[in-house]
Amino acid sequence: MAIPAEMKALLQTNDGYAAKPSGSVLEAMEPYVEPGVVAVPKPKPTQLLIKVSLASINPSDVMFVKGMYGQPRQKGQPAGFEGVGTVVATGDEPLARSFADKRVAFATGVTGWGSWAEYAVAEAPACIALIDTVRDEDGAAMIVNPLTALAMFGIVKDEGEKAFIVTAGASQLCKLIIALAKEEGFRPIAIVRRDDQIPLLKELGAAHVLNSEAADFRTSLKETVKAEQPRIFLDAMTGPLAAGIFHVMPKRSRWIIYGRLDPSTTPILEPGQLIFQQKVIEGFWLPVWMRQSPERREWAEMEAQKRFSDGRWTTDVTAVVPLSKAMSETPAALAKPNGKVFIKPD
Amino acid sequence: MAIPAEMKALLQTNDGYAAKPSGSVLEAMEPYVEPGVVAVPKPKPTQLLIKVSLASINPSDVMFVKGMYGQPRQKGQPAGFEGVGTVVATGDEPLARSFADKRVAFATGVTGWGSWAEYAVAEAPACIALIDTVRDEDGAAMIVNPLTALAMFGIVKDEGEKAFIVTAGASQLCKLIIALAKEEGFRPIAIVRRDDQIPLLKELGAAHVLNSEAADFRTSLKETVKAEQPRIFLDAMTGPLAAGIFHVMPKRSRWIIYGRLDPSTTPILEPGQLIFQQKVIEGFWLPVWMRQSPERREWAEMEAQKRFSDGRWTTDVTAVVPLSKAMSETPAALAKPNGKVFIKPD
Incomplete structure (x- = not known):
């Protein structure tokens, strides 16, 4: 050419x-x-x-x-x-x-x-x-969303708990993650900012969809966390909302930050939870995940293509x-x- | 009895x-x-x-x-x-x-x-x-300080970088850690709050002792971090001081919180560092460390007693x-x- x-x-x-x-x-x-x-x-x-x-x-x-x-x-x-x-x-x-x-x-x-x-x-x-x-x-x-979805849902599966939390729940990425989770019987808890996003995400497979703008958000979040015991928090937001979600999560929870949609300050509301509850705050970046294991990477690349080819994903x-x-x-x-x-x- | x-x-x-x-x-x-x-x-x-x-x-x-x-x-x-x-x-x-x-x-x-x-x-x-x-x-x-010192210096050794940072550098715990580090050729960077704490810690084995109250603290911290490339931050403080130290540390740094001496808010100054630089914020609590490995625990218990018995520690x-x-x-x-x-x- x-x-x-x-x-x-x-x-x-x-x-x-x-x-x-x-x-x-x-x-x-x-x-x-x-x-x-x-x-x-x-x-x-x-x-x-x-x-x-x-x-x-x-x-x-x-x-x-x-x-x-x-x-x-x-x-x-x-x-x-x-x-x-x-x-x-x-x-x-x-x-x-x-x-x-x-x-x-x-x-x-x-x-x-x-x-x-x-x-x-x-x-x-x-x-x-x-x-x-x-x-x-x-x-x-193909890369930014689908491979990230496969990678991050892989983290959820490795952790073992069925329930997990995602912010920016109505994003393309989260929709992919929620659909993957449904297939394997996992229970995503999606945080969104508008009520009209709730039905679609429930249909896709979210076990709970909570509107962070709702007056009773704190209460429903606490009840949901208590009932579901999610340990993985896949967070595109940061800022006070994400900090508050992490704060109410149980022992050994992992706050995995992959986006920064809220540019305001991100506080660690109770650092003692990192000490006494073994909570951890970390990040996710696809290039690092891809470098860590060539086998896992090849699997994810083929898995994404199969899903797009046979119509499971579009x-x-x-x-x-x-x-x-x-x-x-x-x-x-x-x-x-x-x-x-x-x-x-x- | x-x-x-x-x-x-x-x-x-x-x-x-x-x-x-x-x-x-x-x-x-x-x-x-x-x-x-x-x-x-x-x-x-x-x-x-x-x-x-x-x-x-x-x-x-x-x-x-x-x-x-x-x-x-x-x-x-x-x-x-x-x-x-x-x-x-x-x-x-x-x-x-x-x-x-x-x-x-x-x-x-x-x-x-x-x-x-x-x-x-x-x-x-x-x-x-x-x-x-x-x-x-x-x-x-014997337990709270000496075993914690052995455990936390063990984390430093496992990480591999010779340099590491401690806050509350003049505490009994940090003095033990600094002495352990000196024995094995590591380079502790101790953060203190008074100039009169500097000579003792240097003598004990600190490679650098920085007074966080000094006017040029930010500058000397940055220069020291650039020269020494510490990746482990053993933090008894939390709060803005600790957040600022973590912020200037290099890629893949681990902020390991074990104390909460500063009760003010602890911000994550740039969550993007967790994503793109694989920085991690976690905690340390001795009972968890002791449960994780009985062999390691037994080694630490005997090591501490030997050191107190032969006068290396007092x-x-x-x-x-x-x-x-x-x-x-x-x-x-x-x-x-x-x-x-x-x-x-x-």
Whole structure:
């Protein structure tokens, strides 16, 4: 495939981190990215150059471009952590070369060449060669959510208790986790912020869905925790809400933080619980999980593809926005609930 | 040995927890304990009744009687977590019976019958039969500090990095840890609150001693952390100081909380560090450590006794206060720096 010298991309307009946190909603694209034309990069020895078919927009992308994610922004570089596409050039290392010409799901990580562009760069270990039965929409959203869901539900299974708690319960990620849990007889307790999210999550398999904005939230949380004894808390929020949930959980509970949707201060309400109740506060990050065990990683990659191929999983698509219109159309598309927004190079 | 029907003791005058935290200094005994006479208790099947020779006063005792420790107070019950004495009655279970008539170091845990009394009750697994070469002063302070020091330095050794950080660096416990670390070529970074504590700790083996009250503390902390790359943080304080120390520590650092000397709020300054840097916040509690591995526990019990017997360790005694004078003499004795205060039944 002929590779052009230049490409269109949505380029970051800021460096580093935001001076002030600003919430998790993308109110507009202009403060954070701008359309531009840059030279198509060359992959390093361990990397792949990918012609992007479809790029996804995850909550972590929004947090990143707003400067509130745990990685620094790079002005002038394309944004976008995830996508699907075709490998058009590879580095010289064997793993990278093994991906030549393949259709891959990819995560751009810290390469600096994101997926909101005609071409992206990913490290070979952050790519999955896709089987033909996986649609582009599913491949473009294969890594961040599905693999994280399999990984985090794996933590729940290893812990052994049937019940566990998730915040941001109506997210795509949590829906995947809840469905996995239902299949295996586990009892997810989902925390949401709107009553209209409750029926869908119950249908998917949540044992309890609690609205944190409800007047009786504290009481129902305590009763639910007492009845279900959840020990794993998969938390996308942090802040006082998450701290309060962890506080009422039983002995040996693990607060596993994977997102930072609430930028306000996160207190440890009673550090004595860490001492006398062996509670632990830790984090989850997919790249670390993937590095820890190649076997587990291969299993998860194949499991996700099987589930998308046979229809057990499917990505709800809210909108596919052309790259040329992404500046104007993305914020409104993201504001719609319950589905995923993609950017497609045109 | 004839066991009397009644005994003198310092009895707790409060139940449960303090409504408001009040600092870690014992300004007076009267608000928290009162002298009294109560029936000598009978040990349960797993317990020992011990005639107290010497009871120690640890920072955790002060926090406990003030209602700021992670266990509820029990009005009318004797205070005191630790001591040395002779077993005068045992429960029927084999482990308990094996301690009959022995001189033991003991921790009263949650039996409700503390060591600030003529007789105390301890669970058999919380007792150590002492070899003759261990002095009473060392036996009475054998468990809480020496075993904790061996256990926590063991965590440092398992982690592998030579440097580690301790708060409350001038405590008896930290002095033991620092001396252990020096023997094995480790590099403790001790945080203290007074300049006059610096020379002693350096002599004991601290690689760095930083005064958290100094104007340049933040700068020297950052420089020290950068140079030494400590990954273990053994923290007796919590609160903003501890949170700030953890914040500047490198990837994969573990904040291990074992005390709560600062009752103010403990924030997680950047939860993203738990995600992207695999930092972890956990607790340490000796009874849990002792349950986890009987072999390790036996090793630590013998190691502590050897060190006290051959003089490598010695307990600095500030005062031995008679039980009959403990109400009036204890606060002033505790206010003296650098040594331990004991209560002796008279």
